[in-house]
Amino acid sequence: DAGVTQSPTHLIKTRGQHVTLRCSPISGHKSVSWYQQVLGQGPQFIFQYYEKEERGRGNFPDRFSARQFPNYSSELNVNALLLGDSALYLCASSLGQGVLTPPFFGPGTRLTVL
Amino acid sequence: LAKTTQPISMDSYEGQEVNITCSHNNIATNDYITWYQQFPSQGPRFIIQGYKTKVTNEVASLFIPADRKSSTLSLPRVSLSDTAVYYCLVGNQAGTALIFGKGTTLSVSS
Numbered sequence: 001d002a003g004v005t006q007s008p009t010h011l012i013k014t015r016g017q018h019v020t021l022r023c024s025p026i027s028g029h030k031s032v033s034w035y036q037q038v039l040g041q042g043p044q045f046i047f048q049y050y051e052k053e054e055r056g057r058g059n060f061p062d063r064f065s066a067r068q069f070p071n072y073s074s075e076l077n078v079n080a081l082l083l084g085d086s087a088l089y090l091c092a093s094s095l096g097q098g099v100l101t102p103p104f105f106g107p108g109t110r111l112t113v114l
Numbered sequence: 115l116a117k118t119t120q121p122i123s124m125d126s127y128e129g130q131e132v133n134i135t136c137s138h139n140n141i142a143t144n145d146y147i148t149w150y151q152q153f154p155s156q157g158p159r160f161i162i163q164g165y166k167t168k169v170t171n172e173v174a175s176l177f178i179p180a181d182r183k184s185s186t187l188s189l190p191r192v193s194l195s196d197t198a199v200y201y202c203l204v205g206n207q208a209g210t211a212l213i214f215g216k217g218t219t220l221s222v223s224s
Contacts (some may be wrong), residue, residue, distance in 0.1 A: 004157070033211070042201060042214030043158065056211050090157050092212075102148050103212065105157030 002026070004093050004106035012112045013081050021076045021109045025093030031055075032074040033103060034066055035090040043090055049074055050096055078111075086113045118202045123219045132189045134218050136202030139183050144206035147178060147185045152199045152217070161200075162187070189220075197222045 005024045013019050025032050031050040035043035048056035049068035063079045072093075078085055088110050092103035119137040126132045138147070146165050150158035162169055164176040164185070175188040189196060199217040 035212075035214075040216075042216055043212070045211040045213070048211060058211065088155065092157075102160045102163055104160060105150075108155070108157050110155065 004091055004104055006089075006091050006106040006109050008109060009107070010110045010112075012114065014114050015081055015083060017081050017113075018077065018079050019081060019111060021078075021089050021091075021111070023074045023076070023091030023093075023106060025072050025074070025091075026104060028095065029093035029104075030072050030096040031094045031103075032068055032072065033092045033094075034074070034076045035092065035105075036060070037088040037090060037108070038084075038086070046076070081113045083113050086111060117213070118204060118215055120200075120202050120215065120218045122216065123221065125221050125223065126192055128193055128222060128224050129191050132192050132196075132220060132222075134187045134189075134200055134202075134220070135184055136187070137184045138202070138204045141182050141204050142206060145182075145204045146206065147176065147182075148203045148205070148212075149174070149176065149187045150201045150203070152201065158201060158214075192220075192222045194222050194224060196220060 007022045033048040034046040037043040045058040046060050047066045052068045066076045068074045088108040090108045091106045094103040095101050148163040149161040151161050152158040162174045162176045166178050169176045177186040199219050201217040203212050
């Protein structure tokens with residue numbers, strides 16, 4: 001079975017641009033979460049979506065937004081990119097709320113902002 | 115969500131058993147303890163999860179004392195490929211936000 005997939009693998013943008021990152025969860029998983037990991041730190045929670053609705057949001061500015069589609073895939077959008085947005089962006093999927101199974105992470109998208 | 119404390123780094127040699135202890139003094143009754151492993155530029159990989167006493171799977175064991183204020187991840191006979199960052203997390207519901215600390219960087223030498 002395929003795990004969590006993310007695209008693109010790497011991305012280079014310049015300040016002020018916009019970026020869209022994509023995630024496909026494990027088949028059967030209905031919850032998707034997004035995390036940002038800067039070098040040397042642990043992942044930081046950005047968003048969680050379940051059944052196409054936002055169920056949690058971390059301490060990130062409104063430049064960050066996300067959505068989940070009927071097939072449970074998800075997009076993370078970041079507007080007006082800053083140098084500090086350079087990071088590994090991770091997507092994790094799980095069966096859903098109320099079901100105690102640990103989230104499984106994708107390989108991540110490495111975003112570099114110049 | 116309960117905060118966790120773990121050593122910043124540990125060193126070991128191939129073939130040794132490694133025990134990484136995590137403190138979570140404020141763990142709630144409904145919280146489970148979960149450990150992830152992460153290699154550079156990869157997503158965290160689930161290792162093991164437990165609630166109390168001992169849990170064992172094909173790669174690790176997790177020891178949780180009765181008061182649940184700490185837990186120990188045990189990696190038997192580590193190899194060079196076990197060099198990674200190990201994160202201890204506590205939480206009470208799957209799919210909700212995971213709070214990562216800085217983790218423990220394990221370095222295995224030959």
